Every structure is written in structure tokens, then in C-alpha cells.
Amino acid sequence: MIQYFIIGFIFGLALIKGEAVSWYRMQEMFHFQGIQIFGIFLTAIPTAIGGMWLIKKFKFKSFQGETIQPRRKLFNQGTIYGSALFGIGWGLTGACPGPIYIQVGSGYFISVILLLSALLGTYTYAFFKERLPH
Amino acid sequence: MLDSFFLMLKQPWPWYVSGPIIGLCVPLLLIAGNKSLGISSTLREICAAILPGKINFLNYDWQQQRWNLVFALGLITSGFVGGILLNSNEPIHLSVETRELLIGYGIANQSGVMPSSIFNFNELLNLRGLIMIVGGGFLVGFGTRWAGGCTSGHGILGLSTFQWPSLVATITFFAFGILTSIFLLPVILKIGN
Numbered sequence: 001m002i003q004y005f006i007i008g009f010i011f012g013l014a015l016i017k018g019e020a021v022s023w024y025r026m027q028e029m030f031h032f033q034g035i036q037i038f039g040i041f042l043t044a045i046p047t048a049i050g051g052m053w054l055i056k057k058f059k060f061k062s063f064q065g066e067t068i069q070p071r072r073k074l075f076n077q078g079t080i081y082g083s084a085l086f087g088i089g090w091g092l093t094g095a096c097p098g099p100i101y102i103q104v105g106s107g108y109f110i111s112v113i114l115l116l117s118a119l120l121g122t123y124t125y126a127f128f129k130e131r132l133p134h
Numbered sequence: 135m136l137d138s139f140f141l142m143l144k145q146p147w148p149w150y151v152s153g154p155i156i157g158l159c160v161p162l163l164l165i166a167g168n169k170s171l172g173i174s175s176t177l178r179e180i181c182a183a184i185l186p187g188k189i190n191f192l193n194y195d196w197q198q199q200r201w202n203l204v205f206a207l208g209l210i211t212s213g214f215v216g217g218i219l220l221n222s223n224e225p226i227h228l229s230v231e232t233r234e235l236l237i238g239y240g241i242a243n244q245s246g247v248m249p250s251s252i253f254n255f256n257e258l259l260n261l262r263g264l265i266m267i268v269g270g271g272f273l274v275g276f277g278t279r280w281a282g283g284c285t286s287g288h289g290i291l292g293l294s295t296f297q298w299p300s301l302v303a304t305i306t307f308f309a310f311g312i313l314t315s316i317f318l319l320p321v322i323l324k325i326g327n
Contacts, residue, residue: 007159011171016213024244043150048294050157063166064168068164072297087311091315101209110248110253114274123185130190
């Protein structure tokens, strides 16, 4: 389990030191006024693609000897409706789930309220799931 | 030598340093345990662990996905190390346009990672703060779960494994983020002022 902690730590450190947990930077990105956040996205994805290519090419197994299989992302109407709602929340709070955890760790107590609100949102979704279009 | 390395760590990292490190975490997680990056799932995990009730969506073996909570613990710790121990305490170098835009919104104090004039506990008693903090947070939790992922699960893992549903999701949440920031945010910021 410790490996997931370490990777989470590295991931989070790159996010916070890259200022990707900053509300200001997020607004800057949404207005196309700076490169910081777009730059992070546009270098993260090719790096991940390269890593995935190496895994395939050399048929890497996981530490446990399993064949590596990234999670399949399924499409339904919720992909669009949900993403739209998430986008609105992201535009207001400037935070996706990762940065919320990181802000909590940096001592932003108000982000605990953000986290609780996000948990309430997930809980509400779970409650109404069967009645929502998918 | 070690001192200058430490000083370098403290400075904000350029995008071409942070981005590749973030991207590298996708193959690392897969190699470390065949795990797929996806942070919004942790919200479901916590709900399922604490109060599953009779809700189908929350009655699953969350212990199987415990790694995700360990990952989140790593994130919280990185916040402490990166935001407190390695804090450069320098003001953020936003573009001039953004700085002026935010001043126009009444956000002259641009310190920290978010404006303290909006994101504070007193604001929770105002309509504006409620919409921004509780409303915004709620939509993040509700929307990501309905969409089956967030910026990490769809935007990074899904896109880098060429899954088209993630492309649809990413385009949608970026588009709505942009629209919200440009059109909705200025309106909400005016409430109660």
C-alpha cells in the first residue's frame, strides 16, 4: 500500500508546486491568459502516453505479476451531463477533487467545507442515481 | 549543493516540470499495482465507508479500492509539504491581464491559493459564499460521479489511453469551466456587494 502513498505524494507535490491547486491560475487558464495550467495538461498527457507505450511495447507486468489493464471508461448520457455540472463547479471553486485534498493538507480549513460539499454531492448522486439518465 | 536543491524545490515549478511528473504517475500506478488514476472515486469510497445506508451505489466492497484512499492521503501530505514546508511565500506571478481582471472583480488581495475575501467561513453565511463554496463543491462531487471521472480519471488517464468517452467528458468540462468562469463567475461575485 505504501507505493500508492508515495505516488500520491509525488503527484500532489507536482500539482501544488506547479500552482495547479490555485484558484487564480485556474481563472487565468479559463480566460486563456496564461500557459501554466494548459502547459501542465499538455505535457502530462504525452508523458503518460509515452509511458503506456513503453508498458505495451515491453509487455511490463504489474509488481503483482498481473497484465496491465487501464480502467475502461464507459460512455452514457451522464458523461455529458455530469461533466457539464462538474465544469460549472470547477469554474467556481477552481478546484477538482485532487486539489481539494491538497488544499486541506496545506492548512486551508475552508477547503474542508469544499471537501464536505463534494462528498454531499457524491452522496446525493448515489441517492438519485437510478432516477438520473445514464 | 543540497541547499540550492532545496531552494529550487521551494520555487514554483514551471509547467514543463510539473506536467511530465504528473503524467508519469499514470504508468507508475499501473506498474505499482494495476491501478488506474482517478481521484473523484475517492469521494465515493468515503461515502461508502462512512454511510452506505441502503443505497445500491454505495454498497460495494470499498475495501477492495482502499489504495485510492491511501493515494488521497499522499495528496494531503503533499499539501502539507508543498504548501507549508516548501512554501516560497512569494506572490503568484499571474499574467497582467488576469491580475487586472481579478482586481476588477474586487479581488485585489491575490495571495495564497484562493482569494480569502471569498473563501472564508464568514462568507458561508452569505448567498455568494454559499454558492461559491458549498454549491461549487457540491457540483464537483455530483458531476464527477455522474460523469464517471474528473480531470485526473478522464482528463489524464482516459485521454492518455485514447478512450473517446474521456475525450467527450474533457471537452465538456473544459467548455463549461470556461463558460462559468467568463460569464457566471462575475455575476455571482456581484451578489451582496
